[in-house]
Amino acid sequence: MEYDVAFVGLGYVGLSTAVCFADRGINVLGVDIDSKKINRIKNADSPIHERYMNELLEKAIKKNRLSLSRKVADVTKAKIIFLTVGTPSRKNGSIDLKYIEQASKDIAIAIKDIEEYFVIVIKSTVVPGTALKIIDNLEKHSRKKNSIHFGVIVNPEFLQEGSAINDTLRPDKIVVGVNSEKDKKIIYKLFKKIYRKNLPIVYTTPSNAELIKYANNSLLATKISFMNYISRIAERIPDGDVNEIKYAIGMDKRISESFLNAGLGFGGSCFPKDVKALIAFSKELGVNSEILQSVLAINDTQFMSVFNILNKELGQLERKRISILGLAFKPETDDIRDATSIKIIKRLLDKKAKVRVYDPIANNNMKRIFGSSITYAKDSESCIRNSDCCIIVTEWKEFKMLKPKDFIRLMKRPLIIDGRRIFSKKQFNKLEYHAIGLG
Ligand code: UGA
Numbered sequence: 001m002e003y004d005v006a007f008v009g010l011g012y013v014g015l016s017t018a019v020c021f022a023d024r025g026i027n028v029l030g031v032d033i034d035s036k037k038i039n040r041i042k043n044a045d046s047p048i049h050e051r052y053m054n055e056l057l058e059k060a061i062k063k064n065r066l067s068l069s070r071k072v073a074d075v076t077k078a079k080i081i082f083l084t085v086g087t088p089s090r091k092n093g094s095i096d097l098k099y100i101e102q103a104s105k106d107i108a109i110a111i112k113d114i115e116e117y118f119v120i121v122i123k124s125t126v127v128p129g130t131a132l133k134i135i136d137n138l139e140k141h142s143r144k145k146n147s148i149h150f151g152v153i154v155n156p157e158f159l160q161e162g163s164a165i166n167d168t169l170r171p172d173k174i175v176v177g178v179n180s181e182k183d184k185k186i187i188y189k190l191f192k193k194i195y196r197k198n199l200p201i202v203y204t205t206p207s208n209a210e211l212i213k214y215a216n217n218s219l220l221a222t223k224i225s226f227m228n229y230i231s232r233i234a235e236r237i238p239d240g241d242v243n244e245i246k247y248a249i250g251m252d253k254r255i256s257e258s259f260l261n262a263g264l265g266f267g268g269s270c271f272p273k274d275v276k277a278l279i280a281f282s283k284e285l286g287v288n289s290e291i292l293q294s295v296l297a298i299n300d301t302q303f304m305s306v307f308n309i310l311n312k313e314l315g316q317l318e319r320k321r322i323s324i325l326g327l328a329f330k331p332e333t334d335d336i337r338d339a340t341s342i343k344i345i346k347r348l349l350d351k352k353a354k355v356r357v358y359d360p361i362a363n364n365n366m367k368r369i370f371g372s373s374i375t376y377a378k379d380s381e382s383c384i385r386n387s388d389c390c391i392i393v394t395e396w397k398e399f400k401m402l403k404p405k406d407f408i409r410l411m412k413r414p415l416i417i418d419g420r421r422i423f424s425k426k427q428f429n430k431l432e433y434h435a436i437g438l439g
Pocket of ligand 1 (some may be wrong): 125157158159160161162217220224258259260261262263264265266267268269270271274329330
C-alpha cells in the first residue's frame with residue numbers, strides 16, 4: 001500500500017498531526033519504535049490525553065487512513081516523510097539531536113535504492129542549522145543528493161497541549177522553510193488538501209523557520225515572566241492587582257491580551273526546554289541572552305510567592321494540612337512535565353507539611369513521582385476537607401465551580417492561595433483569600 005505521508009515519531013506532535021491529516025482524507029503511515037505505543041494507537045487508544053483525539057483516531061483507523069509500523073524502513077511507502085521525533089534537553093540546556101540523527105540515518109538507508117523523489121519535513125523543534133546537518137546525514141547514508149533525489153523542508157509546530165486537534169486543523173500560521181521551488185510545490189499541494197482555503201503559509205529559509213519556532217516560544221515565555229514580575233510588584237502595593245494591569249495593557253493592540261496571565265510560572269515540555277535551548281544556542285554564537293536568563297530566573301522562583309503567603313499566614317508548616325487543586329502543567333492535559341505543582345509539593349514535604357492533592361486527570365501521573373508521601377483525593381471537595389490551606393495550582397474549569405461557602409464548610413481554616421487567579425476577589429473577600437499579583 002502507498003501512503004501520502006509518513007510520520008516518524010508518534011509523540012504529541014506526530015500523533016496529533018497524523019490523525020488530523022487522516023481526518024482530512026490523507027493516507028497516513030505512522031511509525032514509532034515503541035511497540036506498546038503502536039499497539040495502543042492501533043486499538044484507537046490514544047497514549048496522550050487530548051480532546052477529540054480518541055474519536056479522530058478511531059475514525060482514522062476504521063477508515064484505513066492511518067496505518068502503523070515499528071519500522072522506519074516502511075516510510076518509503078510515502079513520498080513525504082515528516083520527522084516528529086523528540087529533541088530533549090542536554091544538561092547544559094542545548095538540544096540532543098540523537099533521535100533526529102538516528103531517524104534521518106534510517107530514512108537515508110531506506111531510500112538508498114529507491115529511484116523516487118522524497119521530501120523530508122522536519123517538524124521537530126531544532127535550532128538553526130540542524131536542517132543542514134540532516135541533509136549531510138541523509139546524503140552520507142543514502143549516497144543521494146539533496147534537491148536532486150530528495151528535498152528537506154522545515155515546518156515547525158505551534159500546537160498547544162490541551163487544544164492540539166483544534167490548533168492543528170486551524171493554525172494561525174504554517175511556517176515552511178524551504179529552498180527549492182520543487183519542494184515548495186509538493187508541500188503546498190499537500191497543505192492545500194488539509195487546510196483548504198486561506199492558507200496562512202509563511203515561506204522562508206529552513207534556518208529562519210528553525211529560529212521562528214524558538215523566537216515564538218521564547219517571546220510567549222517572556223510575556224509570562226514579565227507579567228509574573230509585574231505581579232510581584234502588585235503584590236507589594238496595598239491595592240495592587242496584576243489582573244487590572246493585564247486588562248489595560250492587553251487593550252493595546254501592539255501588546256495583545258493573550259499570554260499575559262500571571263500565575264505560578266510556565267511548565268510543560270516546551271517553554272522551559274526551548275528557552276534553555278535558545279540560550280545555549282546564543283552562547284555558541286557569542287550572543288548575550290540575559291533577557292532569556294531573566295525569563296527563566298523569574299519562572300524558577302515564581303512558585304515562592306505561595307511560600308511567602310504560607311509563611312505569613314501559617315508560620316511553621318510542620319503537620320499543617322495543605323490541599324493542592326491541580327497538578328497538570330496546564331488544564332485539559334494530564335501532562336505533569338516541568339509542572340509547578342512538583343516544585344510546590346517538594347518544598348511542602350521538605351517543610352514536613354501534610355499534602356493532599358487532586359487533579360481531574362493527572363493524579364496517576366503524580367503517583368509515579370510522589371508515591372505514598374502525599375495523598376490523592378478523588379474530587380476537589382474531599383481534597384480541601386479539613387485542610388489549613390488550599391492552593392490552586394492549575395486553572396481547571398471544575399475548580400471555578402467551587403463557591404466561598406464550600407471552602408468555609410469544608411476547610412479547617414478557609415485560607416486560599418489562588419495561584420492562577422480563577423476566583424473573583426470580590427466574591428471571596430469573606431475568606432482569607434490570597435492570590436498571585438494581588439496586594
Ligand atoms: C507551547 C506553545 O504555546 C505552543 O505554541 C508550542 O507549539 C508548544 O509550546 C511547543 O513548543 O510544542 P504548551 O506548552 O502546550 O504550548 O502550552 P501553553 O498553553 O503555551 O502553556 C505553557 C505554560 O505557560 C503553562 O504552564 C501555562 O500555565 C503557562 N501560561 C500560559 C501562563 O502562566 N500564563 C499565560 O498567560 C499562558
